[in-house]
Amino acid sequence: MTTPLADILLRRIRAGGPVTLADYMAECLMHPQHGYYATRDPLGTAGDFTTAPEISQMFGELLGLCLAQSWLDQGAPAPFVLAEPGPGRGTLMADIWRATRAVPGFHAAACVHLIEASPTLRAVQAERLAGLPATWHTTIDALPDDAPLWLIANEFFDALPIRQFQRSGEDWRERVVGVQGDRLVLGLTAPAPQRDLAHRLADTAEGDIVETCPGATAVMAAIARRVATRGGAAVIVDYGDWGSRGDTFQAVQGHAYADPLAQPGMADLTAHVDFRALAQAAHPLAHSALIPQGVLLARLGLGPRAERLARGMVGAVLENHRSATHRLTDPAEMGNLFKVIALVAPGAPLPPGFDPAQKDTT
Numbered sequence: 001m002t003t004p005l006a007d008i009l010l011r012r013i014r015a016g017g018p019v020t021l022a023d024y025m026a027e028c029l030m031h032p033q034h035g036y037y038a039t040r041d042p043l044g045t046a047g048d049f050t051t052a053p054e055i056s057q058m059f060g061e062l063l064g065l066c067l068a069q070s071w072l073d074q075g076a077p078a079p080f081v082l083a084e085p086g087p088g089r090g091t092l093m094a095d096i097w098r099a100t101r102a103v104p105g106f107h108a109a110a111c112v113h114l115i116e117a118s119p120t121l122r123a124v125q126a127e128r129l130a131g132l133p134a135t136w137h138t139t140i141d142a143l144p145d146d147a148p149l150w151l152i153a154n155e156f157f158d159a160l161p162i163r164q165f166q167r168s169g170e171d172w173r174e175r176v177v178g179v180q181g182d183r184l185v186l187g188l189t190a191p192a193p194q195r196d197l198a199h200r201l202a203d204t205a206e207g208d209i210v211e212t213c214p215g216a217t218a219v220m221a222a223i224a225r226r227v228a229t230r231g232g233a234a235v236i237v238d239y240g241d242w243g244s245r246g247d248t249f250q251a252v253q254g255h256a257y258a259d260p261l262a263q264p265g266m267a268d269l270t271a272h273v274d275f276r277a278l279a280q281a282a283h284p285l286a287h288s289a290l291i292p293q294g295v296l297l298a299r300l301g302l303g304p305r306a307e308r309l310a311r312g313m314v315g316a317v318l319e320n321h322r323s324a325t326h327r328l329t330d331p332a333e334m335g336n337l338f339k340v341i342a343l344v345a346p347g348a349p350l351p352p353g354f355d356p357a358q359k360d361t362t
């Protein structure tokens with residue numbers, strides 16, 4: 001089945017030639033009329049995929065208290081910016097807000113700023129977060145830069161458009177989306193040097209794929225500028241690893257993997273997050289060691305919190321709660337695939353639960 005966006009892309013590529021994977025992804029996710037995020041709320045069991053805050057309130061509660069402790073550890077500055085890029089349904093921020101209401105001064109000092117490019121999801125968030133002192137922005141550059149910043153992002157960076165390059169001798173061929181007959185197909189540009197990938201010649205072989213995410217680099221630089229000059233911390237949760245590992249471009253539709261080119265605008269397109277690239281783009285911030293989500297949540301007290309909540313539950317509700325706890329933390333589920341990194345100004349304490357980075361991961 002073709003889609004309205006497929007027709008638009010076919011026409012555009014026939015007229016102007018192949019587009020980069022980043023251009024293709026950006027159109028598929030955020031085209032104003034046909035983009036996946038721009039036109040729908042894809043989260044939850046009725047949607048295409050679910051996320052940690054939608055699985056259990058404990059995720060936001062524990063990370064909220066982690067941010068609040070970090071705020072206390074840096075002298076409880078007031079006012080401060082509490083920011084979230086890509087807030088989905090607003091569930092994470094709602095849970096953070098509820099969990100931190102007992103932290104003296106936290107709510108009075110916090111100005112909530114949400115960065116959301118999708119008008120549809122912004123409306124869902126506004127309803128969910130009614131009553132919070134919240135402001136919405138389309139891009140991270142609009143965040144205030146005159147106050148300390150505590151920022152949390154869950155599954156935001158994986159949605160940012162990536163570019164892919166295939167090693168060819170000392171050069172690189174970029175993967176692009178072209179047209180064959182009436183179908184979108186993947187192709188490769190002619191080999192060319194890529195100055196930004198010079199450092200990858202040492203750890204790749206002929207034919208290897210390397211991914212870059214220019215949008216993520218820009219977002220991290222904007223965060224770093226604010227945290228380095230004003231203080232605060234950024235906590236980033238996503239699936240990915242330290243370094244870019246081959247082709248991770250994927251589509252998910254109806255809770256199953258799909259062909260990323262088959263139905264543009266109808267599937268969620270993502271790629272694994274390269275945390276090393278995020279940390280490097282956040283210069284001069286100091287970063288923690290990359291930690292599996294399951295380990296961090298356990299350190300932040302998931303076990304006792306889960307038991308406390310379980311006391312008031314019976315039957316199917318209790319069963320769901322047990323399975324949500326397992327899903328968030330088990331290494332075979334989200335516990336290991338999802339990783340977390342914290343970034344702070346040089347010399348500032350890391351938020352609770354995080355270890356300093358080892359020398360070989362800088």
Ligand SMILES: C[S@@+](CC[C@H](N)C(=O)[O-])C[C@H]1O[C@@H](n2cnc3c(N)ncnc32)[C@H](O)[C@@H]1O
Binds near residue numbers: 029092
């Ligand atoms: C996978 S959802 C994650 C939602 C939420 N953080 C959660 O954990 O449930 C990705 C979110 O990022 C937003 N988003 C994607 N690309 C964006 C961009 N370039 N600028 C701002 N928001 C973006 C989407 O609209 C959506 O809210």
